[in-house]
Amino acid sequence: MNIGLFIPCYVDQFYPHVAIATLQLLEKSGLKVSYPLQQTCCGQPMANSGFEHLTNPCSTNFIENFSTFDYIVCPSGSCTLHIKDHLHDEKHPVEAASIRKKVYELTEFLTDVIQLKKIKARFPHKVGLHQSCHGQRGLKLSQMSELVAPAFSKPESLLQMVNGLELVTLDRKDECCGFGGTFCVNEEAVSVKMGKDRVADHIRQGVDYITGGDMSCLMHLDGILRRQKSSVKTIHIAEILNAG
Amino acid sequence: MGSREKILAAVKTNQPPLSPLPSNWQGSKHTTNLKEQFIQTVTNIGGLVIEVNSVEEIIPAVKDKFPETTRIVNLLESPKPTGASLGDPHEFENVTIAIMQGQLGVAENGAVWLTDKQMGDRVLPYICENLVLVMKSTEIVPTLHEAYERIGSSDYGLGTFLAGPSKTADIEQSLVLGAHGPKSLMVYLLP
Amino acid sequence: MNDTLKNHATLAEKFNRDIPRVDWHDKTLWFVREKRDKAANQIPDWEKLRETASQIKNNVLSNLHDYLVEFENNAQQNGITVHWASTPKEHNEIVHRIIQQHGVEHIVKSKSMLTEECGLNEYLEHQGIEVVDTDLGERIVQLAGEPPSHIVLPCIHWKKEEIGELFHQHLGTPKGNADPQFLTSAARAHLREHFLHSKVAITGVNFAVAETGEFVVCTNEGNADLGVQLADVHIACMGIEKIIPQRKHLGIFLRLLARSATGQPITTYSSHFQKPRAGQEMHIVLVDNGRSERLGSEDFRNALKCIRCGACFNTCPVYRRSGGHSYHTAVAGPIGSILAPALDMEKNADLPFASTLCGSCTNVCPVKIDIHDQLYKWRQVLVKNGHVTRGKKFSMMSMRFLLSHSSLYNFSGTLGRWVMRNLPSLVNNKFNPWYKQREMPQAPAQSFRSWYLKNKQHGK
Ligand code: SF4
Numbered sequence: 050m051n052i053g054l055f056i057p058c059y060v061d062q063f064y065p066h067v068a069i070a071t072l073q074l075l076e077k078s079g080l081k082v083s084y085p086l087q088q089t090c091c092g093q094p095m096a097n098s099g100f101e102h103l104t105n106p107c108s109t110n111f112i113e114n115f116s117t118f119d120y121i122v123c124p125s126g127s128c129t130l131h132i133k134d135h136l137h138d139e140k141h142p143v144e145a146a147s148i149r150k151k152v153y154e155l156t157e158f159l160t161d162v163i164q165l166k167k168i169k170a171r172f173p174h175k176v177g178l179h180q181s182c183h184g185q186r187g188l189k190l191s192q193m194s195e196l197v198a199p200a201f202s203k204p205e206s207l208l209q210m211v212n213g214l215e216l217v218t219l220d221r222k223d224e225c226c227g228f229g230g231t232f233c234v235n236e237e238a239v240s241v242k243m244g245k246d247r248v249a250d251h252i253r254q255g256v257d258y259i260t261g262g263d264m265s266c267l268m269h270l271d272g273i274l275r276r277q278k279s280s281v282k283t284i285h286i287a288e289i290l291n292a293g
Numbered sequence: 294m295g296s297r298e299k300i301l302a303a304v305k306t307n308q309p310p311l312s313p314l315p316s317n318w319q320g321s322k323h324t325t326n327l328k329e330q331f332i333q334t335v336t337n338i339g340g341l342v343i344e345v346n347s348v349e350e351i352i353p354a355v356k357d358k359f360p361e362t363t364r365i366v367n368l369l370e371s372p373k374p375t376g377a378s379l380g381d382p383h384e385f386e387n388v389t390i391a392i393m394q395g396q397l398g399v400a401e402n403g404a405v406w407l408t409d410k411q412m413g414d415r416v417l418p419y420i421c422e423n424l425v426l427v428m429k430s431t432e433i434v435p436t437l438h439e440a441y442e443r444i445g446s447s448d449y450g451l452g453t454f455l456a457g458p459s460k461t462a463d464i465e466q467s468l469v470l471g472a473h474g475p476k477s478l479m480v481y482l483l484p
Numbered sequence: 485m486n487d488t489l490k491n492h493a494t495l496a497e498k499f500n501r502d503i504p505r506v507d508w509h510d511k512t513l514w515f516v517r518e519k520r521d522k523a524a525n526q527i528p529d530w531e532k533l534r535e536t537a538s539q540i541k542n543n544v545l546s547n548l549h550d551y552l553v554e555f556e557n558n559a560q561q562n563g564i565t566v567h568w569a570s571t572p573k574e575h576n577e578i579v580h581r582i583i584q585q586h587g588v589e590h591i592v593k594s595k596s597m598l599t600e601e602c603g604l605n606e607y608l609e610h611q612g613i614e615v616v617d618t619d620l621g622e623r624i625v626q627l628a629g630e631p632p633s634h635i636v637l638p639c640i641h642w643k644k645e646e647i648g649e650l651f652h653q654h655l656g657t658p659k660g661n662a663d664p665q666f667l668t669s670a671a672r673a674h675l676r677e678h679f680l681h682s683k684v685a686i687t688g689v690n691f692a693v694a695e696t697g698e699f700v701v702c703t704n705e706g707n708a709d710l711g712v713q714l715a716d717v718h719i720a721c722m723g724i725e726k727i728i729p730q731r732k733h734l735g736i737f738l739r740l741l742a743r744s745a746t747g748q749p750i751t752t753y754s755s756h757f758q759k760p761r762a763g764q765e766m767h768i769v770l771v772d773n774g775r776s777e778r779l780g781s782e783d784f785r786n787a788l789k790c791i792r793c794g795a796c797f798n799t800c801p802v803y804r805r806s807g808g809h810s811y812h813t814a815v816a817g818p819i820g821s822i823l824a825p826a827l828d829m830e831k832n833a834d835l836p837f838a839s840t841l842c843g844s845c846t847n848v849c850p851v852k853i854d855i856h857d858q859l860y861k862w863r864q865v866l867v868k869n870g871h872v873t874r875g876k877k878f879s880m881m882s883m884r885f886l887l888s889h890s891s892l893y894n895f896s897g898t899l900g901r902w903v904m905r906n907l908p909s910l911v912n913n914k915f916n917p918w919y920k921q922r923e924m925p926q927a928p929a930q931s932f933r934s935w936y937l938k939n940k941q942h943g944k
Contacts, residue, residue, distance in 0.1 A: 056932055062897045063925045065932035072940075084936050097841065097860065099867030186843035194521065195799065195847035197530035221514070225801045229840030236838060237917040238497040242506060242805045243840075244922070272922030297568035300724065300772045305549040307780030312546040314729060315539040334749060382714055383680060402739075402749035415761050416713035419706045419753075437735035437750075446696070446731070451761070454738070454754040459706040462746070463621035463637065464664040465644045466512055472620060473672060473679070474706030474753075 052082040053118035055152065057128045057264070058090035064264050070291040071124040071155055077291070078163055082122075085114035093131035097230045101135065108138045108145065116144040120162065121152040124287050126184020126262050129154040133188070154188055155287055156204045156262055165207070171293030173213030174258050177251035178204060178286075179270065180223045181263035190262070194223050204262055204286055211289060217254035224250075228269040244273045252281060259283045327400040327433045328482070334403035338457035339470050340478040348427065351392070351481050355425055358479075359390060368393040368413045369427060382416035391421035395428035395455075395480065397443055401436045404456040405480060408449035415451050424458070424475040430482045490831075492838040496806035509641060510804040516637070517798040519747025520848065526749075527739070537736050538852035541789035544727055545779060551694040551727045552770070558697025559768060562759045567769045572602035575771045579604060579686065579719055580611055582767055586717055588613070588683045592675075594701070594708035595619045596688025597635050597792055598721045598771055600814040604686075615686075616678045618707040620671050627654045633808025635815055636745050636794035641807050675707070685711035689722035689768075690754075690791070691737055695730045698758035699768065702741060702751040709755055717765045720757070724770050725788040737791060740850035744793040778826055783861045787822050789851040796845035796855055802838055811835060818845035822858040825866065833871035836862035901927035 052075060056068045068084075075082045091111060092104030111132070115121050123129045132152045138145045159165045180202075184190045191202035208216055227233070227243025234240075248270055251259050259274075261267050264285055271283040294302075332342040345351060348369060356362065366388050385391075393412060395405035405426050407418060418424055434440050437454075444452070459474030470476055500506055524530045544551060556566045569575035575598075583591060591608075593599065593615050605615045605626075617626045621638035625631065627650055632638030639647070648662035657670045687708045692699040699720055701708045712718045728737065734756075742748040760766035779785050797803050797817035808816040813824040813832060821839065824832035836859045845855040866872060904927040912919045 058897075061932045062901060063927060065928055065930065065935050068932035069935060072936075084933075084940070086933065086937075086941075097863070099837075099863030099872065101864050102868065182840065182842035182844075186847065193844075193847050195844060197524050197527070223844075225840050225842035225844070227801065227840060229842075232837070232840050234917040236493045236496060236802070237920060238493070238500040239802055239805050240840075241921040242500055242503075243801050246510070246805075268925050269922065272918070272924065275923040276921060295568070296570040296574060296772075299570055300568055300770070300776055301549055301552060303772070303776035304552065304724070304779060307776055308548050309546050309779075309782070309785065312539070312542040314543045315536050338748065338752075386680065399750075404750050404754070409761075414713075416710070419709040419713060437739055438732070441732045441735045444731070448758065449756070450759045452756040452758065453709070454750060456748075456750045456752050456754075458752070459704070460752055461620045461668060461705050463619070463624065463639055464642075464647055464667055466515060466637075466640075467644075467664040469665050469668040471672065472668060472705035472707070473618070473675060473710050 050080055051117070051119045052080050053115045053121045054082050054084040055088065055091075055115065055121050055123040055128070055132075056084065057123065057125045059268070060124065060264050063268070064285065067124055067264055067285040067287055070285065070287040071122070074287055074291040075122065077169075078159075078165065080163070088114045091128045091131050092135075093128055094230050096131060096135055104135075105138070108136055109140070111136065112138055112141050112144045112148060115148055116141070119151065120158065121148065122155055122158045123152065124155045124262065124285060125264060126154045126181050126188050126190060127265060130183045130187040154184055154190065154262060156207055157188060157190055159207060159290075160203045168207065168210040168290055170210075170290050171212040172289045175215045175217060175256050176208065176258045176260055176289070177217050177219060177254055177256040178208065179226060179247065179251075179259055179261035179266055180204075181261055181266045182223075182225050184262050185223055191223070207290060208260070208286070212293070214289070217251070217256055219250050219254060221250060226266045226270055228266045230265075233269055240269070241273065244269050248273050248277075248279070248281070252279070256281060258289075260286050260289055262286050325400070327435060328430045330400040331398050331403060331433045332482075334400065335457065335480055338403050339460060339468075340403065340457040340480060342480045342482055344430070344482045346484060348483065351425070351427060354481075355390060355392065355479075359423060362389045364388050365390045365392065366413070366417060366421070368411070380414075382414055382420070385414060385417055385420050388417070388421040390423045390425060391417050392425040392427065393418065395426040396432065397440060398428055398433040398480070399435075399437055399440050399454070400433050402456055404454035406440060406444065406452065406454055408452040410449070412451070418453070418455060419459075419474045421475055423477045423479070425479050425481065426455075427481045427483065430484060490812040492806065492810050492812070492834045495810035495812065496838070499807045499810055500805070506805050508643070509807060512640060513798045513804045516746060517795075517848075520744055520795055520798065523743035523747040523749065527743070533736060533740060534850055534852055537740055537850055538789065540728060540733050540736060541851050544725070544729065545785060545788055548724065548727065548779065551729060552724060554694040555692055555697055555727055558695070560697070562697045564697065564760065564766045564768055567767060569769055569771045570773070572771075572773055575602045575721065575769055575773075576604050576607040578769050579721070580608060580613070582717065582719055583608070583613060583684050586683055590614045590616070590678070590682055591684040591686060592616050592618050592678050592682040592711040592715070593686040594688065594703060594711055595622055595638070596686065596721055597815060598688055598723050599686065600631065601773065602721075602771065604721075616675070616682070618675050618678065618711055619703070620668065620705060623671060623675065624650065631809070631814065633816065634794060634797055635792050635817070636797075641809070679710050679714050682711065683715055684717040684719065685715035686719045686721065687712060689720050689726050690741070691734060692722060692727050692768075693729075693731050693734065694727055696758060698731070698756050700734060700754055700756050702738075702754045704748075704752045706753050709753055713761075716763070717767070718757070718760065719767045719769065721769045721771065724772055724775050741791055741793055744795040744848065744850040774827055784822065784826060784858060786853050787819065787858060789853050790819050791851055793850055795848040795850065799844045799848045800839075801842065801844070802840065806838070811838070818855045818859070819853070822855060822862060825862050829866065829869060829871055833866045836866060897931060901931070905929075
């Protein structure tokens with residue numbers, strides 16, 4: 050199985066340790082993983098701002114980098130969703146379609162494709178899981194609180210396997226954190242208020258860490274926590290699953 | 294071209310290809326005790342259900358409940374023909390209690406179906422201060438689907454599902470009974 | 485987007501200057517969302533019910549022409565007069581004409597989002613006719629000279645103390661009394677007078693049944709019924725999309741409507757108006773106002789399935805924290821944000837951006853409108869039509885340039901990290917909206933790519 054590692058541009062630049070954890074986690078499971086060096090951004094920030102028509106160069110570049118892999122794995126629900134929903138290329142329609150099918154967010158890849166049953170990780174802390182909307186409602190990584198349907202959660206099932214980890218229950222289990230791409234600056238007031246409320250929910254449950262599958266949401270929550278000088282830290286789920 | 298023609302023409306041009314109606318879905322059938330469920334639901338929405346054995350018990354029971362009552366309109370005693378008004382609707386302004394029949398009840402939502410036939414005057418169930426409905430417990434159906442099956446294609450003039458007393462929660466979501474219509478609703482259930 | 489126009493972000497920022505109020509607003513609406521969840525969970529087939537409702541509405545849109553004609557025929561046979569209006573202006577004129585024919589100067593009106601959309605109150609008041617909104621929440625905002633901030637809970641942004649003060653000024657209630665029970669009874673007495681003295685009553689329409697020519701109006705207060713049954717003339721105003729095919733379909737929609745709206749199993753009154761009572765005049769005004777045109781748009785026609793339950797408002801994390809007036813349209817919230825740009829793209833270009841695209845609205849919608857996908861699609865349309873600020877467009881263009889040239893991107897990324905590490909004041913300043921209330925991410929010394937090159941591709 051040949052895995053292509055798709056690292057969102059801001060993770061590459063600001064959170065290299067998340068990418069490293071993802072890579073190591075996949076390698077630990079005995080997978081052959083490579084990181085195509087010419088990858089850039091998937092185009093999601095532009096598309097969500099209404100500039101989907103300008104993302105063609107991004108799409109072409111993405112296809113050139115990733116079309117040869119069996120699976121493409123990405124430690125971000127949001128970027129994965131964008132590729133799944135919006136990767137189109139007039140010159141390479143077949144490749145684009147095939148990529149849309151073989152791109153996976155990290156946790157769903159672990160639970161659904163390689164069906165991980167055991168994780169050798171230890172993280173003796175109280176942890177709150179932030180369900181990022183694009184992963185949760187877009188990729189359906191967990192059941193959505195709005196629906197009348199049986200509960201499940203892919204990231205939660207992985208966290209449950211981690212030694213010493215105590216997962217808390219939030220008052221609002223899948224409320225949006227307010228990051229929302231350019232929303233976080235265009236609608237600064239509401240974005241920050243949403244983030245503060247999300248952080249407060251986790252703090253009420255006494256967490257040491259807030260984790261999640263999307264660094265963009267965590268970056269936003271982290272910015273708020275640090276401004277509040279809180280002792281609560283954010284950590285990407287790949288780092289927990291790769292811990293100890 | 295008048296607006297009617299203009300609108301219809303535009304609709305005709307722009308409507309998408311025919312998408313079929315879904316099959317006649319009625320939902321899963323309930324197995325619960327319909328009467329129990331009805332009583333519980335009406336109570337939850339601010340009403341009161343009282344079981345009695347005969348119509349004769351009702352008037353004394355109502356008078357007992359509302360000793361201060363000044364004006365009762367009792368349609369059980371003097372039913373009026375369909376749609377007919379008892380007079381100027383404004384005359385009912387001071388009715389403290391109106392008593393009328395309910396046609397059928399819905400267990401799932403506590404609503405009672407009433408039409409012109411039962412209302413006497415259309416304003417009565419809305420203008421009275423307290424409304425008393427009388428219904429047979431055999432007339433309770435599980436959900437609205439069965440209710441509409443019963444109603445069928447009947448001609449009723451005005452029909453209404455009436456569920457509990459008039460209410461509002463417009464002020465800070467605090468529930469207040471008796472917004473504009475009846476402040477209380479009682480359903481007397483006959484066997 | 486013209487900055488002098490009303491803008492959601494600016495209005496939302498104003499709303500957020502009073503944080504305790506934002507918290508209160510958010511909690512109140514979340515409470516309604518929770519009630520909705522509880523009510524939905526009592527129906528095991530809830531998702532099937534939504535799917536069925538959605539399919540019925542799809543059928544309605546695909547056969548609207550015939551249903552409208554069928555409805556008109558049946559309504560006429562029932563003794564109802566049917567009017568057609570292409571525009572809000574025409575709608576208002578029709579209503580005005582009917583009122584004039586009866587020589588009336590005071591009318592009562594129950595809740596109708598359509599009349600809000602058409603600006604009926606303003607129009608009639610201009611003609612010297614006093615319109616009294618009889619829904620308690622609507623009366624409150626009317627006395628305050630404001631539009632409703634929510635389609636189901638019009639004064640959800642008002643605190644009881646403020647309502648107490650408003651009633652003290654307008655209805656003469658004792659100063660300082662803010663008890664909801666007391667205030668409601670004061671409003672009851674005040675509005676009862678209006679009910680008793682109005683010869684014309686206007687209502688909205690929740691559903692109109694093609695098969696029978698009847699229409700259904702749902703309220704909890706009984707204000708629509710009381711108004712109509714004491715009046716000589718009943719005028720019901722509806723958008724042409726409110727049609728449903730058959731009476732039995734009401735079973736589907738009425739099971740969904742109140743549960744989605746407030747978590748009640750059904751509204752107190754669901755009145756089916758089939759025929760006018762003896763001696764009463766009953767009119768229906770069917771309004772288009774852009775609906776027939778929207779029907780032709782594959783991407784956006786679904787918004788016409790809306791049954792105005794308000795569930796998407798209550799669940800929306802942005803609406804709860806920005807208030808209905810920040811949407812500066814008759815219908816606020818997520819559904820308003822996809823309806824408004826069709827009516828005026830320039831004025832409402834900001835609304836599709838007033839969302840994080842979290843998708844919660846789509847999940848609660850009882851008729852399964854793809855609200856958040858439409859928000860995304862509107863963004864594309866608005867950008868293509870030039871309705872975004874120059875500054876934003878410019879930065880997007882430069883972003884495109886950067887991202888499509890990966891070598892340049894790597895260079896500028898390195899530079900960016902260097903700047904953030906060594907000259908933090910260049911980014912951490914008041915011109916950076918991120919930094920205002922959030923710390924910037926801490927820039928690491930090297931990117932993943934550099935790490936990878938050193939550690940994994942060594943010697944290649
Ligand atoms: S869009 Fe859906 S959820 Fe929102 S008001 Fe309309 S029907 Fe209700």
